[in-house]
Amino acid sequence: MRGIRNLKYQKYYRLRILGSLVLASCSERRTVIGVSQCSDDPWRQKVNREIKIGQYQNKNVDVRFCSADNDAKRQVQQIDSLVESDVDLLIVAPSDAHTVTPAVERAYKKGIPVILYDRKIDSDCYTAYVGADNVEIGRVVARFIAAKLGGKGKALEIAGLKGSTPVEERHQGFMDEMKHHPGIATSTVNGDWNVAGARKIMSRCLANDPNIQCVFGHNDAEALGAWEAAKAVGMERDIMFVGIDGLPGERQGIDLVKKGCFAASYIYPTHGEILVTLAMHILNKEPFSRVNYLPSSLVTAENAAIVEMQNNEIMSQANSLDAIYANIDSYMKMYRSQKIISCLAAFIVLLLIVLAAYNYYVYQTKAKVGRRLRQIADEKVRFFTKASHQLRTPLTLVAGPLRQLISQGGFDDKQQQTLDIIQRNVDELEHLTASVLNFQTRVDSATDNTDQRQQPSLSDETVSQLVLQDSRRDIVTKNDPDDDLDTILIVDDNADIRSYLRSLLSASYYVIEASDGRNGLRLARESVPGLIVSDVMMPIMNGLEFCSKIKADDVTCHIPVILLTARSAESQRIEGYEHGADGYITKPFSADLLLTRIESMLANRRKIKLAQLDVKGEASGATDTNSADNLFISRFREAAMQHLSDTDLKMDDLGSELHLSRVQLYRKIKALTGKSPTDIIREMRLNRGHHLLCHTDRPISEIAYEVGFAVPSYFTTCFKKQYGINPTELRRG
Known part of the structure; x- marks a missing residue:
């Protein structure tokens, strides 16, 4: 297949080169002259108009104008830009000789001819000068x-x-x-x-x-x-x-x-038209004068009228020339378009001939590649067949004693569950080896002209079946979990691994399961577990992507994630931590190591609460807290403060403002603070009430209503429980 792809790339590049050559032959080479004026005053505008006339008088010439507005540094940038755009020749009227000289020298040393107009530079690095x-x-x-x-x-x-x-x-x-x-x-x-x-x-x-x-x-x-x-x-x-x-x-x-x-x-004098003529002499390697002075004279009261009349006549002629050459430009564009269309038609005919020849070549090459692919497939089948024969002996030695052991009985439930897992995997290995042997007999009976691509891939077929079977076995035990038990989410596409982990963890934790990252992400958002154990290599969504999404979600970003995988290389461990993993344990793993790691992480979460509320109701997050979790606590507190006086405040409403369900809000706050949202809001209300009692003389009942207690007596009860003194005694003291 790689050979076919290479053929396609070669075909693409050959056609591209052919097309470029044809288009290049159709297009005419145009000379580009760059003009850098020091300013845009009326005198230089007249020069530019005359340069345009000179452009019209020469075939296939384009002129690019720019003005520096008497800013020498800007003119340096413009000259460098014209050089980078591959102009054929530069016409420069320097604003400041000292500043502009280096830019002109750079252009000249790159082989670009430079005509200085009106002004000179502090160097001899120029081709010609024109001016008075x-x-x-x-x-x-x-x-x-x-x-x-x-x-x-x-x-x-x-x-x-x-x-x-x-x-x-x-x-x-x-x-x-x-x-x-x-x-x-x-x-x-x-x-x-x-x-x-x-x-x-x-x-x-x-x-x-x-x-x-x-x-x-x-x-x-x-x-x-x-x-x-x-x-x-x-x-x-x-x-x-x-x-x-x-x-x-x-x-x-x-x-x-x-x-x-x-x-x-x-x-x-301006005489901008002679600049283009001089430029073409230089570019065509024709003789030219390096220094060209323009004759001129004084205008006085005696000859002003005559000079003005002559100038008006010249301007009228220039305007007529502009109109004529504008029409000529239009006609030339039409001519060039028609020429390109003719060239493209010839190119298409040539392309069809090339494609026909090339397709025949590709057909012959594909036939060779197909024969080679069939040969490689046969070699693979023979290899797997030989390997399967070699596997049958150790499988027999495992399967026989195992069945004998199971038949004896007398095991408790956990032991029996472990033996069942071993038996299922032994059966699966026997099935795979038998499938490889059977696959050889399918291959042998096929005709020589059968397309190898139609034969099913053993590994792909087996994986597809396993994924289909396991995707139907997602298990979610139906946080009623004991509130005192931490919830563990297991995410693994292998049902036996999930079963084994559940048997290890169910004695101490409430366990829920998912067979791929996508379902795991959904369960994590719904149940907000205390910790997640996830495989890496899974269908639909792998463990690395799953871990990244867990850490990027406001609802789940605080949850520790342990990646449990056979990927043991150091670079793979680094990749896991880069995607947000808190722990990385390789298979085969020690059950004691996994249990100890889980308990350690959960203990650390209990010790280091990411945002505790102090006696004033302010967030006092520790120095090692997660910024996203601190931001969430701050958002929760702000939302609660806005409704502090609402006696009918419901957690559903508060959760809605934070884009969470009531359950998600409860579990997120509980995980971060060790307290329920209701407890935290009650403390905030009591703290606010304490502040008002100490700093105002408002009635106690009015304060109770303001901080969200519908019954003042209940406010008094909660207040005494919180501070060890009732509101009346606080004011007396």
Whole structure:
């Protein structure tokens, strides 16, 4: 059978590999480009739109965008994530050169080409750079400001976040040019690329020096923030503002120049579409330039209208391209789907051919396996036949003297019961050996083409019969048991073992029985015995599962369990204790050992009550108590306290609240405390009454009613029995 299973697994994996190859041949290899932007400002949104245009211009290219929102650590995580997703190339605009450099180096050293866009890193580990010449931008802006100020005045430079290479390079170019104009006093502060941050900076600077004549913002947002701060104090017309980006749109650089808010804005070129072209040159091993500077110029009042018109035209064309390429994407998806369907059809035809050939191969192999199985079965039969012949001699020597001994008579009931058990098991052994011999003769008369699987298994058949017989012999002696006797539950699928154990225990304990774990669990919940003795190997529910369920049930978790089994290995003992067993005794066992172990466990239960009630009615559980039992006592006490004044309180009602029957509640409380639930509630009522007598001046009869005594005189009687003094004398004292 193992050979057949191996054939099935081989068949599955071969078909899976074949299918993968066919699908791989049907699908087109797509190039994946990952784009990690340092932020999501309007300038970078424009870049992303242009990258999408570049994607449309190249076949089978997918682009994945992510933005770090000026958080360098977040950008490092995003770059690592893109690398793990197996992108073919990375385009990175670093937020902070120092922080982002290690992530770019990791990608580059893994063989992934990296294009730095707009900004650089503190390393030479990149494939190409695309961006403006930020040093030259700084110089151009400085020359423009110097010309407007006539070589004299005060200029404030609001730079971007520290650590960004454009910030350092723009500042370098700006200061290099300003050295040629000593008449212009220049100061520099770092902003955060945002309007709000620049507004606060400008407000502080104006408060310290209201004579600022020009502001150079490293982007249009910072220049706009400075303009708003100046406007707030009525100085927006006295100061010249210059920004960088030169984007179209409301409140962007070109618009602000047109409206006269800015003197100029340097168009910081985007040209995102050339990034995809450069990426494809790199991936296709074609020639490319490692450093690529983008040309640009200033937008001033003289050319702002023309630049805006050109940008609007470009945006209109870009929108049209988006619509066109969206339709193209839809058509390409349909084409790919149809291609996959065609490939799948070819695969199905090929699969049918392979299956036909494979089924013929499996048929031949099964025939070989069947012949081998029949050979093995014959060898087993011969082995058991030989063993049965060898067993007949010792069985004869046992069965003969035993029958002779029984025929003599003169035994008491217990002795006769023991002899009957021996006789039944000897008969069973004789029956088994005879069955094995008879089984050989069934096999010999079978035809060669008989399916071996139709022959009954001797061991399975015998076990099934024994389980069926014993399942009909569940015995529950019908806790009326003497309350002074502890109840022992025996759980074993062998009726003779149960009978033998009952003969050992019945003199000192009230014994109930079950033939499997499922019935044992039911009896344990119904009768709540003082201790359980259980076999391990049983049908329906084995002893380990039975023990686990006993220990997990609120009703039975306190009951000690002794596992009585032939499993004697140390690992098997450990397994028994792991399932909650309190004791583990192996067969063959000593009757004295079992009796002593049971008495010891029950004695310990009597000595260590898991939750005793003190004079105030509070639970005072010992340090070694079971937490589940302590919780149960607490729940019982809380439920009782809620009904303490109820003179008609019934144990059925209290048990219902605790999801137990009256009998289960009685036996559980009795086992844990040594007292009945009624006794405990009476003590709680008397303790409450004692407290009220000592701390209030209410009438005794009213107190009696409040603590649940319908008759005040009975309260007085119980009170005196409990405390040795009646309520009236207590108050006088």
